[in-house]
Amino acid sequence: MGRDVLLVGEPGTVGTFPSEEDGSVRTCCSPDEALARLRSGEPCDVVVAADLPGMDGVNLLARLRDEYPHLARIVVAPPPAIAVGFRIADLAHQVLPSGSAPDVVREALRRTLALRDLLADERLRALAGSVDGLPSLPRIYGDLTAALESPNCGAEQIADVVCRDPALAAKILQLVNSSFFGLPRQVTALPQAVAYLGVTTLRSLVLSTEAMSLFRPAARAAGLDVDALSDRAVATATEAARLAVPDCRTDAFTAGLLSDIGLLLLAAKAPDLLRSEESEVGFTHGALGAYLLGLWGLAPGIVEAVAFHHERPEERVEAGAVGALPTRLAVSWAVDLSMRPG
Secondary structure (H helix, E strand, O other), X not given: OOOEEEEEOOHHHHXXXXXXXXXXXXXXXXXXXXXXXXXXXXXXXXXXXXXOOHHHHHHHHHHHXXXXXXXXXXXXXXXXXXHHHHHHHHHOOEEEEOOOOHHHHHHHHHHHHHHHHHOOOHHHHHHHHOOOOOOOOOOHHHHHHHHHHOOOOOHHHHHHHHOOOHHHHHHHHHHHOOOOOOOOOOOOOHHHHHHHHHHHHHHHHHHHHHHHHHHHHHHHHOOOOHHHHHHHHHHHHHHHHHHEOHHHXXXXXXXXXXXXXXXXXXXXXXXXXXXXXXXXXXXXXXHHHHHHHHHOOOOHHHHHHHHOOOOOOOOOOOHHHOOOEOHHHHHHHHHHHHHOOO
């Protein structure tokens, strides 16, 4: 597995980053130098852009997505203007607060590099890396707009609508855990994420996601029943939360909700692969979806549960085990139950 990291930023910003434990970490001062090194064939797995000026960062991320989509993209930056911020959130896989301690950056890199074991095929990593938006399930927009317009609607009610759209839920969690908020701990509960975002920012996010509606025809053309997928995701998430131990319920719900997000990615980007047997193409939609969520910085427990959600549990769930399962097993059982006839 490669462990080649390219840091792009001013020397004073990246000079103290520890490289001994993180593989080959090289630095350069500008986006142009970074792109020149990549064009020369210099090995690279992850690009970290540190404190670049707003549009310099946006332009570099866009070039990386278009020309080197198999590379993971991490940004270390202060909260930018909202328009630039949403574009960075779309283009970067993870956004860390400016001034993050080296250990924080190291942990983000460790988790990102570990994803190479989950999805070794560079072609498939490029598929996930090319995404700056996922197809969103169209049914929820009327309900969400009505909820946002209601003066009596709170975060819980808005989250109930949002959780019916796995792509939008994932983007909200990605954004609320970015440097725009600089929260001291990771947020995995949708009501809490909605509360942090606020109605104005959430409305902007919904409009941004709506602009990605061009993916919807691709999903339909690929034969993906997005409404059925949405219903199954909510049922799986609810059952997974019921089965999980109390400390894992939030992660289990989130993993259940996002368990089939790899199918949305395939429908949008590679419908021919969507129609193929997974045993023939050598990967699972769970691993592909988990890779994308891992790039976005979601918790390792969620990533693992999504990656292996179709692995049938070996032991049966006894009555006394309800509410006592770890995240991965709770999600596997919830998926197994949802697939049974009747």
